[in-house]
Amino acid sequence: MQAAVASAFRDEWGRVVATLIRMTGDWDVAEECAQDAFALALERWQRDGVPRNPGAWLTTTARNRAIDRMRRAATGANKLQEVAVLSADSPSESDESGVGDDRLRLIFTCCHPALALEAQVALTLRTLVGLTTPEIARAFLVPEPTMAQRLVRAKRKIRNAGIPYRVPPAHLLPERTGAVLAVLYLLFNEGYAASGGADLVRQSLTDEAVRLTRTLTELMPDEPEALALLALMLLHDARRSGRVDDDGDLVPLEEQDRTRWDRNAIDEGVELLDAALRRGQPGPYQVQAAIAACHATAPDAASTDWPQIAALYGELGRMAPTPVVALNRAVAVAMAEGPEAGLALVDELEASGALRDYHLLPATRADLLRRLGRRTEAAAAYRQALELAGADAERRYLERRLAETERA
C-alpha cells in the first residue's frame, strides 16, 4: 500500500498541485490540500483498495479539502472563490496557445523570467516534483531556512507581481520555452555532476529532470528543442553506470566499459534526436544531443568521429558562444587534429581570462600537455585543477593523473 501511494505520489503530485492552483489561485492552499489528499490516500486505500484512477481520486479529494477550507473561512471573498472551485471541475479551458494541461501552466509559471533562476528551479522541484524543502536544500547545498525563504519569496512574487498562471501565448512561447528547457537541463546537470559532496550522481535529480522533460515533450510534441533535450539527457544518462567505477571513481570516457551503457536509452535518444532534426528548426539542444549521440553510438573510443564532433562544437559555438563550449571544442579538435591544435585553442581561452575558476580548464590543459610529453607543465596544471575541483570523485581522478605524471 505504501508503495502504491508512493508511486501515485511520483506520478500524480504535480498534476494534483497544478490543478488545485488553477482552481484556488492559491499556491500554499494547493500544496497543503494535495498533501492532505496523499495522507488520506494512505489511510483509505489500505481499507478500500487502490482506486481505479488514483489521479482522479487524489484530485477530487484535494479539491474537496479546498472547498472545506473555504467554507470554514466563509468570508465573502472566499464564497466567491468557492463558487469558482466548484465550477472548475470540468477539464480546464485551453490557453491562448491551445495547450490545456495544468502541469504545463505550472511549469511555465515556475520558470517565468521575472523569477530568479534559483527560485525557478526550487519552485519547479517543490510544486511539480513534490520534493520537500529540506530535500531541495540538500540537493542545492544551501541551508534549509535559506531554501524555505527562497520558496516563500518566489510564491509571494508570483502573487504580488501578477505573474499569470498560464502557458504563454504563441508570440512569447519561443523565449519562454527556452527558460523552461534551461531549468530542466540545470536540474539534470545538478544531479549528473553534483557540484560538491561525495556522490557524483545524485540520481533522483537526474531522474526527475528526465521525467519532467518527458512530460514536456508529451505536452509539446511539436517543439524540436524539447525532444532534443530529452534525447540529450537520455544519451548522457545511458552512460551513467560506466561513468563511475565500483569504488565511486570517475572513469574517463575513453576508458569506460561500453557494454555497461544502457542500449535502450541510447536507441531512444537517437530516435528522439532524429525526430527533432526532421522538423528542420535547428537549435542548441539538437546540436548537443547530436554530439552526445556521436559518443554514445561509437562502438569503441578509437572509432569516435572526432572531426564530426569538432564541427558540431563549432556549430554550437555559433549558436551559443560560451567559454565552456569553446573548451569542449578545443578537446574535440585535439582528438581530431592532435593535442597541439587543441592546446593552442586552450591557451587562447586561458589568455582571454574566461573560466578562471573552472577546474576543467587546467585539467584539459594538463591532459593535452601529458599527451605531448611535457610532464612538468602537465603536473603543474593538474595541481592547479585540483585546487579548483569540488566533487570528490573528480578530485580522485585528478590526483591519480598527477601521480602518474610525476612517476613517469
Added chain:
Amino acid sequence: MRYALLICGDEKGMEARSPEEASAGLNEYMAFGEEMGKRGVLQGGERLRPTTDATTVRVRDGEVLTSDGPFAETKEQIGGFYLVDCKDLDEAIGVASKIPGARNGSIEVRPIWEL
C-alpha cells in the same frame, strides 16, 4: 493590476543629445503615449526634470533638513514614469518593452501596493 513603469537611464547622456535627437526622442514618446492611450492601459505618466534640479527633504528630530540633489547618487536615474493598468505582469512587460527608453536605459516594473 496597476503597475508603475519607472524609466531609468543615464541623464547625462540625455542632456548630451543634439536638438534633433531630443526632438526625435520626444516624438517616439508621443507615439508610445498615443498607442497605449488607444489600448486603454495608460492611467498617467510624467517626464521628470533631471536630478540636478532635485531637492531632498528629510525630517529629523522635528527639524526639516533640505539638501541639493537626489537622495542617492547612482549611475542611472529615474527620468520619468507611467502608471498603467494591465491584466497581468506579462502585459505590463509588453507595455514596458515598448517604452522608447527601454532601448538605451531600462524600465523597472513595480506593482502598485493596492490598499
